[in-house]
Each structure stands twice: as structure tokens, then as C-alpha cells.
Amino acid sequence: MNHLPLIIKREYLSKVKNKSFIVMTILSPIIMIVLISVVAYLSQLNNDKVRVISVLDASEKVKDIFTNTDNTTYNILEDISLEDAKALVAETSGYGLLYIQDKENVEEISKGIKFYSEESPSLTVISKLENKLEKRLTLMNYQDVGIDVNKIETSQVNIDIFQENFVGETSSKTDNIIKLIFGGAAGYLLFMFIIIYGNMIMRSVIEEKTSRIIEVIVSSVKPIQLMLGKIIGTSLAGLTQFAIWLALGSILLVVVSAIFGIDIAHMQTPQQAAIQQAMENPDVNNQIQNAMQGFFNLPLTNLIVAFILFFISGYLLYSSLYAAIGAAVDNETDTQQFMLPIIMPLILAVYIGIFTVIEDPHGTVSTVFSFIPFTSPVVMLMRIPFGVPIWQQLLSLGLLIGTFIFTVWVAAKIYRVGILMYGKKPTYKELIKWIKY
Amino acid sequence: MDNLLEVNGVSKKFGSFTALNNVSITVPKGSIYGLLGPNGAGKTTLIRIINQITLPDSGAVILDGEPLNESHIKDIGYLPEERGLYKSMKVGEQALYLAQLKGLSKSVAKERLQYWFKRLDIEDWWNKKIQELSKGMAQKIQFVVTVLHEPKLLIFDEPFSGFDPINANLIKDEILRLRDNGATVIFSTHRMESVEELCDDIALIHKSNKILDGKILDVKRAYKSNTFEVGVKTSNNTVLEQELSETFKITPANFKTLNNELKLNIQISENQTPNDLLNYLTSKGEVSHFVELIPSVNDIFIQTVTNNNLQ
Incomplete structure (x- = not known):
């Protein structure tokens, strides 16, 4: 008798009808959106604050580079001693005092620049100041040795290497970024x-073990049916939740940005300012087009098919192990010891994906780990956008499916014995013995 | 076919531990069969093998003339000792699910459930969650789920635990009624008085071996010691006791009487008959009490297990 559909149905319904599941499904996207909004709001708040930086330029050579911006005001002090300037800044509770010594020589000036403040200044402020000064002083150096600055500027060249493989498909840096995003996601x-x-x-x-219903169930169905039914039913519930999150999330995002539209659009984080600035640049328009092109350059069919296959097999591989752990122990606190060997390869896969696939998607490390079954689903999914030969994908998938069948078999053995064992937490040695029963 | 279930030489090892060693039992059709044994003797393993939860290492199980196979799942109803239900599922839904797992169609299951719920007067529990019910109430649901698919073989492991006396009686009557309607029952319990009351046959399992089985009456016959509990009124009790001890094996007995009689347990030897003893006693005085001592299942259990431990 095949009870699999019946078990899947029960598992699915019991998950979906569960109150905490419903609450999580509805609440999570709301919490996410609220969180994003709060972060956006806070960063806006932070940027609204105007810093007042006083500048005492004793050399009289660089003070003209300090022009006020939205969040920084430069207060140029003149005819005042350093001590008085410090006292003044402290009194007016300014952000700090930049002091440039009076020296003739650029090199000497550059070595004697100091920033005085009550609290240690923010890293970005200091590096901004350093940038400004560096630019100006370098320029002065050029002039001192008689280099025509205008010539340097006009001789500047921008390079964007066009990439093309032997078959004739062209790609660019933007393409690679798109690939990374897709693979990473x-x-x-x-x-x-x-x-x-x-x-x-x-x-x-x-739960089935602690409620002691398990023996009644396994007197009616084979444990492996129960295990597979559980895995499939729970996964379907998971997919439902994901789909709802996706739908609810996008609706909420649209609604929120419609209501607080102005706020989000005007979020003046430095990056966004840069983006906005760049928008006006025709060069960037070109880049957006490049990005669109990059998206369509992706091996989309391959990507989708591989995603579905690797996702399902990878997920089944791990979830059968989770089911086996659940069967081996009596309560959740006992699971820690067995979780580590499962989590480790997963985390390893993600790190390898992030660090080596980006660097070299077809390098030895990425290639090897995209074949090892426990890391291959994650690593291979990250590699595929960069174009992986079909034979490699098939080999990796074959290994994965083989391992998946093996782990389901092992897990079913552990499950069959474990679900009827109560009392002490088993050791790894005992688990291996169970497989032989 | 007289036997519904035959277990032939079944052995099961878990690693180096032997749970069952060459155990055979025969359960006659339409009987109530008591499966007895101390804790950890291997009863549960045997029951799990009959339920195809565990597979035996060797030996065979024959149900109704056929080797045990997957199609027999629907012929067996099993109420395990470690039992429970899904806590957050509604009673009706849950009973329907479990019945469908036993191969009933949803409509038939619903019809029969309604009949049973009415019969046990628990109709208004249908939409309750298990966590809202008491332990005894949940046990009733479990009982209904066990018998709902009208199996040929019913296996109850400690069916009365958790019930108050009234409900225990109710369940006992239901078990007898099911037997009368043709079901065969295997009954595992430590409550010897229920064995005495319900069972037709018993088997005793101890340390993975079956050490005793048969019709309960045959077992008792085999274990009787030809001992009689007697009460005799004479003019001089001590003289009679002295005389009796020369011919028979006697021990003091303790039972309630109205008069000050001589109360003794008297064991006769192989070549003596009860009549010899009775004739002898009537010649000495007035016999007010003469009963053959029949060993109780409890006595047999304790005696066999202790003897076995000594060996």
C-alpha cells in the first residue's frame, strides 16, 4: 500500500495550519520591511547632522580646498594662534580642528598636519581630509618640479576591456557582477x-517520538515512507512559505516606498549619492544597458534547470540527514552534537562559493568543491552562471544523486531503529551499529 | 485452519544482545492469548516482529495460513504500550488519518468512527485537540483507532494502563465482544488478574526464551501440586496433625472459618487419590472444608521465572 500522498498531505497541512508557521509567514516580511525602513531612516538622520570642522592653515596654501558640503561645514580661522584656535573650537563644541603648519616646502607641510578633537574623529572624516590634502599637495609638487598639470589630466585614459570567448560571446565586467549576483543568490x-x-x-x-505516536504509525507504514513523506511535506510547506514571503515582500516594498517614497528616494547615503550623481552621466546609462545585456547573456535555461535539479537533490541530501538526527535523539537539546558535521560542509560550501568562485570560477578549488557532493549544490550553483561545461554539471549531479540515495538509505536505517529508541543519547558508534541492524 | 498466528523459531539480535532466541508460539483463532514475561524479556520485540516493525533475523511468522507480508498490515490492529497521538491535531482528523493509513477509505472510516464515538459516548470530542484531552480520554481514542479497521488480529500491550476502573471495565467488555465477533486477541500485560480473567492461552517469555506456553487450564494442571486445603473438626487437633504428618506432606493453612477447626494444606503423593485423603479425614472428624489448590497465573509466573533464574 502506498501511503506516501496521505503522509505528505498530513505533514503539509499540519505545518501550514500551525499557528506559529502562519505568524512567521506573515510577520517575517513585515519585520524585514520595518527593519529596512528603520535603517534607512536612521542613516538619513545621521547624515542630516552637519559637522563643523575648523581649519587653521598657517601656510596659507591650502585653505581654498575646503568647500562646504551638505554635511560638513569648514570654518576657516585666520590670524589666531594654535592655542587660541583649540580653545575656540572646544568652546564652540566644533567637531575638530585641522592644523597645517607654516612651512615653505610641500614635503615639510605634508609631514606636519594635525587634527585636534575632543573625541577621536570618524574614520571617514579623516580619510576625506587626507584625500583632499593629498590631491592638493601632489598638485603643488607637480608644479614645483615644473610638470604641466593640464597635460596630465588630458592624457588620462580610461580602459574597459571587452571580453570575448572563442565562440564569439562577448561579456564585460558588469556581466561578471551579474553572474556573481545570480550564482550567489x-x-x-x-x-x-x-x-x-x-x-x-x-x-x-x-515531536513524533516524544508524543509516542511513532509506533502506531510504523505499524501501518514503512519508516522510509514516513520519512520521505515528512521531508516532502515539510519542503512543500517551506516552498509555500517562501512564495508567500516573496509575494508579500514585494507588495509591502511597493506599498512602503509609495507611502514613504520621498524618504527612501532621498536617502543620502554616500553610495546613493554617488549613484545619483552617476545617473546623470551618459557613461552610466551605458553601463545599465550593459547590465541588461549581461542578464540576457546568462545561460538562462541551463541556470534554471540546474538550479531546480541541484536545489532538490542538495536539499534532499541534507534533509534526510536532519531526519536521521531527529530520529536518533529524544529532544532538541541533544541534537547539537550531530548538527555540527552537517553544518560544517554547508558553511564551507558558502565560504568557498564567496571567496574562490568570485576570484576564479574555474580554478582548482572551485572545481573540486563543485564535485564533492556535500558542497557541490551550493558551489556548483554559484559557478554555473560563469558557464560550466555540461559534462561537469552532469558528473557533479550524478555524484550528488548517488550520494543522496546513499544518505537516504543510511538515514532510513538510523530512522527505523532510532524512532523506537528512547532514553539515552546515542553515540556515533551506536548509530553505525544501527545501520547494520 | 485452527491457528490464526504461528510464530516459528523466531530469533532476533541487536548487535551482541539477543532479544529473542528461537521463540515459537501458536495463537488459536478466536482466542485471547496472554503474552507474559518480566520487563525486558523480549515481548515487545516479538510484538514488533508480528507487526512488521522489526524484521526477524531467522524464523517465520504465518498469519492465517500465509507468510507475513505487507498486505497483512490491514489485518492487524496494534495498541502499543508506548502510545500517543499528534498533540496539535484534532481528534476526528487524526482518527481519520490513522484509519486511512490502515487502508480504510475516508468515507468508511468516518462512518465507523461515528459509530464508535457514539458507542463510547465521546461524540463531542471530534473537534477537540488531543492536548485538551485527559490521558484516559486519549487512550479511548487510541483504542477506537486500533479496532476501527476490524482486523483479524488485535494486539494490546497493557491496554488498561491509564484507565480508571469504570473505563477499564468498559474496554475489557469491548475486547471480549470483539473476540466473540471473531477477532483473535494477543494481550500483553503485567496485571495477572486480567490474564486470569480474560485469557484462554498464555505464553511466558523470559530472558529472550519462551519458557512456558499452552492452554491456561493445561498449564495450571501441569503446575498443580496435588495439594488440598482442608478444615477438619476433631476433639484433639494436635493428635490428628501428628498422625497426618506421618502419611502426607502438610503445611499450616490460613483461611477464614466459623469454628475452631484444624486448618492445613495437605499434599498427596502420586499414587494417592483425593478420595483416599477425604476418606481418611472423614474417619477422623467432621470435614468442613476441602478444596484443591489451583495455582494462580501469578504463582506460576513467579515460580517459573524464579526457577529459571536459579538455573
Whole structure:
């Protein structure tokens, strides 16, 4: 008798009808949006504050570079001693005092620049000042040795290397960034999905054990059917939750930005300012077009098919292990010891994905780890946008499916024995013995 | 076919631990079969093997003339000792789910559930969650779920634990009624008085071995010691006691009487009959009490297990 559909249905409904599941499903996107809004609001607040920096330029050579901006006002002090200037800044509770010594020589000036403040100044402020001064003093140096600055500026060349493979497909740096985003998102999504719903499967197995219904169930169905039903039912519930999050999240984002539209658009974080500035530049328009082009240059069919296959097999591989852990223990606190070996390869996969695939998507490390079954789903998903030969994908998938069948078999063995074991927490040695029963 | 279930030489090892060693039992059709044994003797393993939860290492199980297979799942109803229900599921939904797992269609399951719920007077529990019910109430649901698919073989492991006397009686009557309607019952318990009351046959499992089985009456016959509890009124009790001890094996007995009689347990030897003893006693005085001592299941259990431990 095949009860799998019946079990899947029960698992799915019991998850979906569960109050905390419903609350989480609805609340999570709201919390996310609220969080984003709060961060946006706070960064806006932070940027509204105007810093007053006093400048005492004894050399009289650089003071004209300090022009006020939206959040920094420069107060140029003149005819005042350093001590008086310090006292003045302290009195008026200014942000700090930049002091440039009176020296003839550029090199000597550059060595004697000091910043006085009550509290240690922010890193960005200091580096901004340093940039400004560096530019000006370098310029002065050029002039001192008789270099025509205008010539330097006009001789400046911008390079954007056009990439083309032997088949004739062109790509650019923007393309690579798009690829990274897609691969990273796919890999990370799988990682999150495994952690969240693997845990849910494990808890559901433990619940069946602690409520002691398990023996009644396994007298009617084969344990492996129960395990697979649980994994599939919970995953479907997970997919439902993800879909709702996605839909609800995008609706909320639209609504929120419609209501607070002005606020978000005017978020003057430095990056956004840069983007806005760049928008007016025709060069960047070109880049956006490049990005669109990059998106369509992705091996989309391959990406989607591979995503579905690697996602499902990778997820099943890990979730069967989670089910086995749930069966081996009596309560959640006992699971820690067994979780580590599962989490480790997952985290390893994500790090390898982030650090080595970006650097060299077809390098030895990325290639090897995209074949090892426990890391391959994540690493391979990150590599595929960069174009992986089909034979490599198939080999990796074959290894993954083989391992997945093996782990399901092992997990089913542990599950079959474990669900009827109560009392002490088993050791790894005992788990191996269970497989042989 | 007289036997519903035959277990032939079943052994099961868990690692180096032997849970069952060459155990055979025969359960006649339409009987109530008591499966007895101390804790950890291997009863649960045997029951799990019959339920196909665990597979035996060797030996065979025959149910109704066929080797045990997957199609038999619907022929067996099992109420385990470690039992429970999904806490957050509603009673009705849960019972329907479990019935469907046993192969009933949803409509049939619903119809039968309504009949049983009415019968046990628990109709208004349908939409309650298990966590709202008391332990005894949940046990009733479990009982209904066990018998709902009308299996040929019912296996109850400690069915009365958790019930108050009234409900325990109710369940006992239901078990007898199911037997009368043709079901065969295997009954595992430590409550010897229920074994005495319900069972037709018993098997005793101890340290992974079956050490005793058969019709309960045959077992008792085998264990009787030809001892009689007697009360005799004479003019001089001490003289009679002295005389009796020369011919028979006697021990003092303790039972309630109205008069000041001589109360003794008297064991006769193989070549003596009860009549010899009775004739002898009537010649000495007035016999007010003469009962053969039949060993209780409890006595047999304790005696066999202790003897076995000594060996």
C-alpha cells in the first residue's frame, strides 16, 4: 500500500495550519520591511547632522580646498594662534580642528598636519581630509618640479576591456557582477532553505517520538515512507512559505516606498549619492544597458534547470540527514552534537562559493568543491552562471544523486531503529551499529 | 485452519544482545492469548516482529495460513504500550488519518468512527485537540483507532494502563465482544488478574526464551501440586496433625472459618487419590472444608521465572 500522498498531505497541512508557521509567514516580511525602513531612516538622520570642522592653515596654501558640503561645514580661522584656535573650537563644541603648519616646502607641510578633537574623529572624516590634502599637495609638487598639470589630466585614459570567448560571446565586467549576483543568490538561497526547513523536519521527527505516536504509525507504514513523506511535506510547506514571503515582500516594498517614497528616494547615503550623481552621466546609462545585456547573456535555461535539479537533490541530501538526527535523539537539546558535521560542509560550501568562485570560477578549488557532493549544490550553483561545461554539471549531479540515495538509505536505517529508541543519547558508534541492524 | 498466528523459531539480535532466541508460539483463532514475561524479556520485540516493525533475523511468522507480508498490515490492529497521538491535531482528523493509513477509505472510516464515538459516548470530542484531552480520554481514542479497521488480529500491550476502573471495565467488555465477533486477541500485560480473567492461552517469555506456553487450564494442571486445603473438626487437633504428618506432606493453612477447626494444606503423593485423603479425614472428624489448590497465573509466573533464574 502506498501511503506516501496521505503522509505528505498530513505533514503539509499540519505545518501550514500551525499557528506559529502562519505568524512567521506573515510577520517575517513585515519585520524585514520595518527593519529596512528603520535603517534607512536612521542613516538619513545621521547624515542630516552637519559637522563643523575648523581649519587653521598657517601656510596659507591650502585653505581654498575646503568647500562646504551638505554635511560638513569648514570654518576657516585666520590670524589666531594654535592655542587660541583649540580653545575656540572646544568652546564652540566644533567637531575638530585641522592644523597645517607654516612651512615653505610641500614635503615639510605634508609631514606636519594635525587634527585636534575632543573625541577621536570618524574614520571617514579623516580619510576625506587626507584625500583632499593629498590631491592638493601632489598638485603643488607637480608644479614645483615644473610638470604641466593640464597635460596630465588630458592624457588620462580610461580602459574597459571587452571580453570575448572563442565562440564569439562577448561579456564585460558588469556581466561578471551579474553572474556573481545570480550564482550567489542561488547558492545562498539553498543554504538558507536547508538550514530553516531541515531543522523543521528534525523537529517534526522529534515531536513524533516524544508524543509516542511513532509506533502506531510504523505499524501501518514503512519508516522510509514516513520519512520521505515528512521531508516532502515539510519542503512543500517551506516552498509555500517562501512564495508567500516573496509575494508579500514585494507588495509591502511597493506599498512602503509609495507611502514613504520621498524618504527612501532621498536617502543620502554616500553610495546613493554617488549613484545619483552617476545617473546623470551618459557613461552610466551605458553601463545599465550593459547590465541588461549581461542578464540576457546568462545561460538562462541551463541556470534554471540546474538550479531546480541541484536545489532538490542538495536539499534532499541534507534533509534526510536532519531526519536521521531527529530520529536518533529524544529532544532538541541533544541534537547539537550531530548538527555540527552537517553544518560544517554547508558553511564551507558558502565560504568557498564567496571567496574562490568570485576570484576564479574555474580554478582548482572551485572545481573540486563543485564535485564533492556535500558542497557541490551550493558551489556548483554559484559557478554555473560563469558557464560550466555540461559534462561537469552532469558528473557533479550524478555524484550528488548517488550520494543522496546513499544518505537516504543510511538515514532510513538510523530512522527505523532510532524512532523506537528512547532514553539515552546515542553515540556515533551506536548509530553505525544501527545501520547494520 | 485452527491457528490464526504461528510464530516459528523466531530469533532476533541487536548487535551482541539477543532479544529473542528461537521463540515459537501458536495463537488459536478466536482466542485471547496472554503474552507474559518480566520487563525486558523480549515481548515487545516479538510484538514488533508480528507487526512488521522489526524484521526477524531467522524464523517465520504465518498469519492465517500465509507468510507475513505487507498486505497483512490491514489485518492487524496494534495498541502499543508506548502510545500517543499528534498533540496539535484534532481528534476526528487524526482518527481519520490513522484509519486511512490502515487502508480504510475516508468515507468508511468516518462512518465507523461515528459509530464508535457514539458507542463510547465521546461524540463531542471530534473537534477537540488531543492536548485538551485527559490521558484516559486519549487512550479511548487510541483504542477506537486500533479496532476501527476490524482486523483479524488485535494486539494490546497493557491496554488498561491509564484507565480508571469504570473505563477499564468498559474496554475489557469491548475486547471480549470483539473476540466473540471473531477477532483473535494477543494481550500483553503485567496485571495477572486480567490474564486470569480474560485469557484462554498464555505464553511466558523470559530472558529472550519462551519458557512456558499452552492452554491456561493445561498449564495450571501441569503446575498443580496435588495439594488440598482442608478444615477438619476433631476433639484433639494436635493428635490428628501428628498422625497426618506421618502419611502426607502438610503445611499450616490460613483461611477464614466459623469454628475452631484444624486448618492445613495437605499434599498427596502420586499414587494417592483425593478420595483416599477425604476418606481418611472423614474417619477422623467432621470435614468442613476441602478444596484443591489451583495455582494462580501469578504463582506460576513467579515460580517459573524464579526457577529459571536459579538455573
